[in-house]
Amino acid sequence: MSATERPKIRVRALRKAFGDKQVLDGVDLDVFPGTSTVVIGGSGTGKSVLLKCILGLIEPDAGSIEIDGQDILLLGRRARDEARGEIGMLFQNGALFDSMTVRENVAFGLVAKRQASRRQAAATANTVLEQVGLSPTVGDLAPSELSGGMQKRVALARAIASKPEIMFFDEPTTGLDPIMGAVIDGLIVDCVKRLGSTAVAITHDMASTMRIGDRAAMLHRGRIIWEGPASEVMNSGNPMVDQFTHGRREGPIQMELRK
16 A cells, blocks of 8 residues: 555544443444554444445444445445445354345345345355355355354355445454464455455454455454554464454553453
């Protein structure tokens, strides 16, 4: 990235509270085109809320969210939906539809957005299933017939089927063993590079952070407290980041929780 390059996603002073709990307290974050940024942080620090605000699933209380230089919070509903229509999402639990076959799940977005006929969408589904290492014959199965790792692959296939410009990954390795986690991370990297997408992932898995991230940022108490190359996250020089990434009981984060 260059000093003058415009971020694909630019978040400034984002705030969101639920009752008396201030979850996001002035989040600033830049995500540049064609890069992968991983947001790390403990449970309840607001990682998922941040993604949901950008996706439009939650309305922030204050701040701005720009995509391609346009603050989507200032747009009308239709324009917002169009801007967010360029985002593919891999949910933490896969969020596959039990009443649909695997192929129908993968094709769902293409049909719902009228980007393809049912026949064309089915053909695309077969192609992307192969791209995530699954035979097209898997498309005839129900999600309940698949292992957890295979369900993650199907969810990834659904996320990339429409070739989105932006991709979000919510805890992509949760519930997977270390080997399958590495496989999913590898598929994510391959898919993002193939599409030339801009990616944002949230996780507390440091191995996953190192595998898929170009950059990393840590969210703590509603703010980004550190940001830098993902390769430096384990040696950030920030005491709170250091405690979190190395899983230490003692440190500034624990001291704050005791108050």
